[in-house]
Amino acid sequence: MELKLKKRNLAIVLLDIIGSTRFVQRYGSLVAATHFQYHDRLARSLIYKFEGREIDRSDGFLCSFDRPVDAVNFALRYQATVPQKTKLQCRIGIHWGSIIEVEQEDVYVAANAKRIELEGLAKNIAARTMSLCSSGQVILTREAMLAVKGRTNYMTPRSTRYACIGLYKFKGVREPQILYAVGESIESLQPPKGNDKVRRVGGSKKIKSRMRDRNIKEWFWWLLWRLLGLEFAIVTYYWFKFVSVPYNRTIWGIQYFDWVDWVTETWRLIING
DSSP: OOOEEEEEEEEEEEEEETTHHHHHHHHOHHHHHHHHHHHHHHHHHHHHHTTEEEEEESSEEEEEESSHHHHHHHHHHHHHHHHHHHOOOEEEEEEEEEEEEEEOOHHHHHTTOOSEEEESHHHHHHHHHHHHOOTTOEEEEHHHHHHHTTOOOTTSOTTOEEEEEEEEEETTOSSOEEEEEEESSGGGGOOOOBOSSEEEEEOOSSOOOOGGGOOHHHHHHHHHHHHHHHHHHHHHHHHHHHHTSHHHHHHHTOGGGTHHHHHHHHHHHHHHO
16 A cells, blocks of 8 residues: 655644543543543634644644644634633643654544544654643744744734743754743743753743733732832831831830941941941
């Protein structure tokens, strides 16, 4: 039989349900199977909606997309909707690269083999990228980021933002990989630490929200912490001013703050030269 192989550039998406084994142990096989099937119907509807192809399914999905923007839009829509409906948390890795599509013969498909399979390093890179993700996170390789940059469409959420999360060394992959996170909140953009198959080499430890990207919730916390800091500074100033008067310390019985006199005198000397 002649092998049917086709080399293509595709967006490879690995989606993994976090804690699926623990879920089965806790609720039993029957309940878990019903729950996972509900999850799979929701996920498949989004795969088809964004013109993707389901390649394989285990504790999640292996998918391919012709256009990187469809892969990113699928991942963002999934993370924004499916976990809330299923109470299952997931992580998603996306890579854009050259891959071999293998079309199986009808005789094997009749024996329940997959019609299309993927072979190549791109699949391994996508899997390593996915393994890094925290709950609810979507991570892209540099190749996927370059392919999707500036190619958003009407399906892309307006609040979408990207961040470079660092340099990582994948086990079995020669060159270190620059990775990016995509999401709709600053929490989804934080760099993961690494694992036994992916080692963090360098990059920022924390991604800060840019002013133009902040939503109402982020602005609220940004202002709250600064107001609390300002309030603390004002209270500290007046407290120090109060205890620096010996009479006040005597009245209130706080003589153990005598060191304030030394601090005040030292500061005066420094100011006056």
